[in-house]
Amino acid sequence: MFEIVHARQLSDSVFEMGVSAPRIAAKVRAGQFLMVRTDEQGERIPLTFSDWSAEEGWIRFIYMRVGKTTHQLSHMGVGDFLADVVGPLGVPTHTSELGRVCVVGGGVGAAVAYPVARAMVAEGNEVHVVLGARNKQLLILEDELRALPLASLTVVTDDGSAGEKGLVTAPLKRFAESRAIDAAFAVGPAIMMKFCAATAAEHGVPITVSLNPIMVDGTGMCGACRVSVGNETRFGCVDGPDFDGHAVDWEELMSRQRIYNDAEREADADYSRSCSCHL
Amino acid sequence: MPSLDDQGRRTFEDRERHKPVRGERHAMSERDPKQRAASFDEVGLGYTADEALAEAMRCLQCKNPTCQDGCPVNIDIRGFIREIIDGNYADGVTVLKERNALPAVCGRVCPQEEQCERSCVLAKKGEPIAIGRLERFLGDFDLSCDIEHRCVPEIPEPSGLCCAVVGSGPAGLACAGQLALFGHEVTIFESLHAPGGVLAYGIPEFRLPKQILDAEIEALTATGVELVTDFVVGRLSTVDELITEEGFDAVFIGSGAGLPVFMGIPGENLNGVYSANEFLTRVNLMRAYEFPNADTPVWRGRKVAVVGGGNVAMDAARTALRLGAEEVFLVYRRTEDEMPARREEVHHAREEGIEFKMLCSPLEVTGHDGWVTGLVATRMELTEPDASGRRAPVCVMDSEFEIECDTVIMAVGTRANPLLASAAPNLEVSGRGYIVTDDSGATSMPGVYAGGDIVTGAATVILAMGAGKRAAVAMDEWLRKNVTADR
Ligand SMILES: Cc1cc2nc3c(=O)[nH]c(=O)nc-3n(C[C@H](O)[C@H](O)[C@H](O)COP(=O)(O)OP(=O)(O)OC[C@H]3O[C@@H](n4cnc5c(N)ncnc54)[C@H](O)[C@@H]3O)c2cc1C
Ligand SMILES: Cc1cc2nc3c(=O)[nH]c(=O)nc-3n(C[C@H](O)[C@H](O)[C@H](O)COP(=O)(O)OP(=O)(O)OC[C@H]3O[C@@H](n4cnc5c(N)ncnc54)[C@H](O)[C@@H]3O)c2cc1C
Ligand code: SF4
Ligand code: SF4
Ligand code: FES
Numbered sequence: 001m002f003e004i005v006h007a008r009q010l011s012d013s014v015f016e017m018g019v020s021a022p023r024i025a026a027k028v029r030a031g032q033f034l035m036v037r038t039d040e041q042g043e044r045i046p047l048t049f050s051d052w053s054a055e056e057g058w059i060r061f062i063y064m065r066v067g068k069t070t071h072q073l074s075h076m077g078v079g080d081f082l083a084d085v086v087g088p089l090g091v092p093t094h095t096s097e098l099g100r101v102c103v104v105g106g107g108v109g110a111a112v113a114y115p116v117a118r119a120m121v122a123e124g125n126e127v128h129v130v131l132g133a134r135n136k137q138l139l140i141l142e143d144e145l146r147a148l149p150l151a152s153l154t155v156v157t158d159d160g161s162a163g164e165k166g167l168v169t170a171p172l173k174r175f176a177e178s179r180a181i182d183a184a185f186a187v188g189p190a191i192m193m194k195f196c197a198a199t200a201a202e203h204g205v206p207i208t209v210s211l212n213p214i215m216v217d218g219t220g221m222c223g224a225c226r227v228s229v230g231n232e233t234r235f236g237c238v239d240g241p242d243f244d245g246h247a248v249d250w251e252e253l254m255s256r257q258r259i260y261n262d263a264e265r266e267a268d269a270d271y272s273r274s275c276s277c278h279l
Numbered sequence: 280m281p282s283l284d285d286q287g288r289r290t291f292e293d294r295e296r297h298k299p300v301r302g303e304r305h306a307m308s309e310r311d312p313k314q315r316a317a318s319f320d321e322v323g324l325g326y327t328a329d330e331a332l333a334e335a336m337r338c339l340q341c342k343n344p345t346c347q348d349g350c351p352v353n354i355d356i357r358g359f360i361r362e363i364i365d366g367n368y369a370d371g372v373t374v375l376k377e378r379n380a381l382p383a384v385c386g387r388v389c390p391q392e393e394q395c396e397r398s399c400v401l402a403k404k405g406e407p408i409a410i411g412r413l414e415r416f417l418g419d420f421d422l423s424c425d426i427e428h429r430c431v432p433e434i435p436e437p438s439g440l441c442c443a444v445v446g447s448g449p450a451g452l453a454c455a456g457q458l459a460l461f462g463h464e465v466t467i468f469e470s471l472h473a474p475g476g477v478l479a480y481g482i483p484e485f486r487l488p489k490q491i492l493d494a495e496i497e498a499l500t501a502t503g504v505e506l507v508t509d510f511v512v513g514r515l516s517t518v519d520e521l522i523t524e525e526g527f528d529a530v531f532i533g534s535g536a537g538l539p540v541f542m543g544i545p546g547e548n549l550n551g552v553y554s555a556n557e558f559l560t561r562v563n564l565m566r567a568y569e570f571p572n573a574d575t576p577v578w579r580g581r582k583v584a585v586v587g588g589g590n591v592a593m594d595a596a597r598t599a600l601r602l603g604a605e606e607v608f609l610v611y612r613r614t615e616d617e618m619p620a621r622r623e624e625v626h627h628a629r630e631e632g633i634e635f636k637m638l639c640s641p642l643e644v645t646g647h648d649g650w651v652t653g654l655v656a657t658r659m660e661l662t663e664p665d666a667s668g669r670r671a672p673v674c675v676m677d678s679e680f681e682i683e684c685d686t687v688i689m690a691v692g693t694r695a696n697p698l699l700a701s702a703a704p705n706l707e708v709s710g711r712g713y714i715v716t717d718d719s720g721a722t723s724m725p726g727v728y729a730g731g732d733i734v735t736g737a738a739t740v741i742l743a744m745g746a747g748k749r750a751a752v753a754m755d756e757w758l759r760k761n762v763t764a765d766r
Contacts, residue, residue: 023515037472043565043574044472068574084472086509216565216575219470219511220696221480221537222557226548233541233548238698252548255649259550263576270571 001081005058010140013065014108015074016050022057024087030119031093031112031210031242034061035218037084038072045069046215046237049088050111050141059087062111062140068268075277089218090241094208095119099126099182100151102175104168104196106132106188110141112210113187120185121148128152128175132168132188136161168192169199176203183207186245190254197245207245211236213256228252288370291340291357297364300336304406312630316600319484319568322627323387331416335363338408341400346410349398352745354378356395356410363413372421375414376432380456380499380748381449383422383491384478385741386415388590392622394741422494434502438462440758443527445512445699448476449740450533450731452499454747454754458531459502461755466527467504470511473564476535478740480564481556483594485601486624513702518727528762529726529754532714533747536732538696541689542586546644551578551651555587555595555690562598577602580686584608584654586641587690588618593625595688596633607633608682612640612659612672638672642679644687653681693737711736720750726761728754 006018024034028049035044051060065074076082093116101120105113110131120127128151133139135157145153154171155163164171168188175181176199186196187210200207213225213236225236230247234240284290308324309315315322326334344357355374362371375382389395391411399407421429440463444455447469455465473479475492500506512518512534521527539554541547558577561567565575583599585592588611596607609628611618614637618625629635639656646652658678661670695712707715707723713734720728730746732738 023510027515041566041569041573084509086470086472086511088514089511216557216560217471219537220698221539222560223539223541223554224557226541228548233543238696252649256548256550258649259578260576263570263578267571267574267576 001083002085004076004078004080004082006060007077009074010062011138014062014138014140015065016060016062017073017076018058018060019082019085020057021059021085024085025052025057025059026054028052028059028088029092030095030115032088032090033218033241034059034085034087034089035215036061036069036073036082038069038076039083042072042083043069044084044086044216044218046089046212046218048112048115048210050115059085062108064108067264068271071268071271071275075275086218089237091239093119093185093210093242095125096123097125098123100128100180101125102128102130102172102181102184104130104132104172104184104186104188104192105141106168106186106192107134107138108140109186109188109192109210110145113185114141114144116185116187116210117145117150118148121150126151128154128181130154130156130168130171131163132156132192133162134158167195169195172196173199173203176200176205181205184245185209190250190257193245194248194250197248197250201246208242209245209248210241211243211248211253212241213253214259227256288373291361294361294365297338297340297361299339300333302337304337304409305330305334307409307412309627312627312632315485316631317603319601321488322485323623325419326412326416331363331413332366334409334413335360337401338364339400346395346399346408350378350395351739351741352378352748354395354414359417360408360410360413363417368417368420371417375417379414379741380453380744381418381495381740382414383418384449384487384495385744386411386413386418387487387491388482388621388739389741390621390739419491422491429498432460432502434459435462437464438758438763440464440528440762441466441526442754442758443468443521443525443530444533445518445530446470446476446533446535446731446733447474447496447506448533448535448731448743449478450535450733450743450747451476451531452495452747453744454531454533454728454730454751455504456499456502457748457751458754459499459504461751463755463758465504467506468510468512469506469508471564472508474506474508476533480560481591481594483559483563483598485597486594511698513699518699518703518706518724522726529728529758531720531747531750531754532699532722532727532729532733533731533743534696534699534733536693536695536713536737538694539689540692540694542641542691544641544643546646546651547689549644549646549651550649551580551646551685552644552687552689553578555585555591555688556693558595558688559591559598562602568602578686579603580684582606582608582684583686583688584610584682584684585688585690586610586654587692588613588620589690590620590624592690593620593628595690597624597628597631599686599688600631600633604686606684608636608684609633610636610639610641610654610656610682612638613661613670614638617670636682640672640674641687645681651685651687653683654687655679655681693732695733695736719753720746721753721757726754726757
């Protein structure tokens with residue numbers, strides 16, 4: 001059992017949670033993820049570490065309420081317990097000796113972009129961050145990112161309610177075109193990463209993407225998370241989650257992410273009916 | 280004076296001569312195939328006391344019991360059968376537990392027809408003693424007693440030494456149990472949220488009820504073994520760190536061969552293609568068959584093709600059937616005779632209506648809109664036996680055909696998961712990622728032992744347990760020689 005020591009709502013549907021897990025906190029590196037199971041009937045879901053403190057023995061993650069498990073999480077608070085927290089999983093993001101790099105975080109992907117950017121800065125790279133969201137309400141971690149010594153921070157919203165109006169690919173394109181960056185990193189919805197990769201490819205900029213295939217165990221024993229990268233099948237949980245964005249088969253990834261959509265709607269509807277929050 | 284062995288039981292020579300009763304093997308009652316095709320309840324119901332006695336009475340109590348040589352851990356089979364004949368079940372359990380920590384499990388899942396039962400003298404006439412069923416009978420008898428009355432071994436004085444066991448599958452459980460018997464403090468680290476390894480996530484409820492596993496694990500923890508779940512060795516702590524930082528004196532690695540293999544044919548990443556590991560994990564460990572009461576979903580195919588011929592393939596096929604599939608095909612490139620699965624499971628699968636498509640090898644998974652629509656296969660034939668007597672399957676030219684289906688489950692093998700070894704650079708592994716050990720289980724790292732599927736590749740429960748136990752004996756020797764001396 002893992003005690004919840006921090007819970008905060010960041011936007012309408014995005015939440016931050018902290019858990020006491022000293023052993024995990026001592027080992028985490030940027031870009032790694034954990035598996036959470038809320039209770040005995042629960043599903044194991046992957047979430048990225050957004051922050052951690054080895055000294056104080058806690059880890060944090062940021063999640064968007066999209067289905068049953070994240071909905072359940074949003075109703076849990078300080079003093080409650082999660083049945084299982086497993087980690088750190090996945091290969092840490094490569095953050096050293098990149099030179100000038102643009103980190104793109106879209107939507108809840110900002111939760112991954114933030115620790116990655118922080119680690120890249122700490123390694124002495126010149127880091128530009130592009131933070132995107134559908135609208136101002138959904139924008140997260142802007143203050144935290146501003147507190148880092150970044151080379152620049154560009155905020156983009158689909159509707160222009162905050163920062164620049166448009167898509168995250170526009171500032172990425174400017175950086176790439178003007179040869180202001182040597183590498184890029186993107187994390188967010190698959191479709192966003194796909195277009196970031198295409199933009200980077202146009203200008204010959206290498207790009208790493210952090211993929212989010214469906215997972216079951218997160219330790220390499222089931223193959224649910226398999227993705228095609230450069231015509232090879234790789235396991236997202238142990239070979240990734242970071243891959244070369246130019247080599248990923250995006251259509252396959254997006255198709256595989258939809259496998260359980262109907263079933264998941266059913267589970268969440270079922271849960272919502274019995275849940276007092278009437279979401 | 281009766282002559283007693285070192286356990287205080289009367290010796291073979293000292294017992295009255297047993298008069299065997301001739302007759303056929305006694306069947307074990309089973310649930311009706313129609314009923315069970317929709318239920319996860321256990322198929323075999325076990326012998327009653329009368330049935331067990333009747334079957335035991337058939338045993339010749341041979342002077343030279345060849346059965347024992349067929350058992351990979353050399354159980355005194357004649358001895359435990361004798362205790363059934365004499366009605367001393369608890370003594371029978373003691374005989375079993377000298378060699379096998381989990382008799383209720385092995386009685387159910389061992390490939391007896393290739394091991395103990397094949398070596399029984401009565402096998403020549405085709406009617407060997409049903410050793411597995413008798414073993415199960417005693418194992419279940421033991422588990423039916425509450426924990427205080429179970430056959431729990433005596434734990435000696437604490438040795439003051441600590442051992443870490445990585446993985447809670449049969450190898451890890453057997454090793455931990457044995458180490459505890461030597462008086463060592465044992466902690467098992469398991470990466471999943473539940474212990475048992477394949478027994479928990481792979482072998483389905485209808486073949487091995489979780490209750491049996493839970494009872495066995497309860498018995499183990501009662502001997503003082505500590506179990507830590509959610510702990511991935513290689514990530515939270517490397518093998519080295521278990522010794523240098525966590526203070527363990529020796530480590531056993533029983534991390535299994537959990538990495539699923541795919542065939543590398545086109546269409547394998549379509550929606551609806553599962554590895555058997557994923558399919559069975561969703562259903563067994565995550566209880567997807569209770570969805571939406573349990574949160575993990577599983578795609579319930581109407582027409583399911585399972586590729587493979589081992590126990591894993593049988594389990595996947597029969598699970599798919601129980602989830603409501605209308606048709607389940609088993610696609611195997613050799614013939615039924617060559618299938619490595621337990622005979623009983625093959626028989627049960629047929630009874631339940633699994634359709635066997637033998638001598639077929641998949642070429643491609645076809646799909647539409649990202650989802651599986653069929654499996655293209657080619658017909659195979661077996662060559663004449665080669666020098667070793669093995670017949671190889673070869674393609675029949677232009678014999679492609681398509682099996683219409685919406686789900687494909689690949690049960691074509693597993694490999695070693697590199698996660699642990701990659702974090703232990705000093706650990707010697709083979710080209711295929713398996714840990715290299717000597718006969719005792721010692722690895723290239725001093726004080727680090729390994730056994731089970733991570734050493735041999737996918738094998739059997741009893742071999743994994745035997746390896747775990749053997750390693751425990753070697754570890755004990757090593758510890759007493761090297762560690763106590765240091766202090
Ligand atoms: C490596 C990795 C890191 C991630 N990091 C974060 C993060 O930091 N914050 C965040 O909000 N989300 C993250 N995700 C996505 C997150 O795991 C899913 O949103 C979550 O599983 C949804 O669970 P649910 O029960 O609430 O929703 P569900 O109703 O179960 O599903 C909603 C949608 O989420 C996706 N999903 C469902 N189950 C899984 C699963 N087991 N694994 C992956 N995706 C799934 C599917 O696309 C599904 O359609 C990450 C995913 C991966 C693979
Ligand atoms: C579906 C199926 C059916 C089978 N049927 C039969 C049968 O009928 N009869 C038979 O004899 N055999 C059968 N087998 C084979 C048998 O189950 C295995 O040979 C046996 O379980 C191997 O035992 P093990 O302890 O070596 O590994 P496993 O049972 O695989 O256990 C390994 C454990 O280690 C854990 N682990 C792995 N890596 C780490 C890590 N880094 N840190 C912490 N923990 C870790 C795993 O989560 C797992 O719990 C079957 C196998 C399968 C998959
Ligand atoms: S452990 Fe397996 S092989 Fe040995 S006697 Fe029991 S059933 Fe037979
Ligand atoms: S070989 Fe067969 S008949 Fe002889 S002791 Fe063993 S089980 Fe009994
Ligand atoms: S999630 Fe099971 S192998 Fe990656």
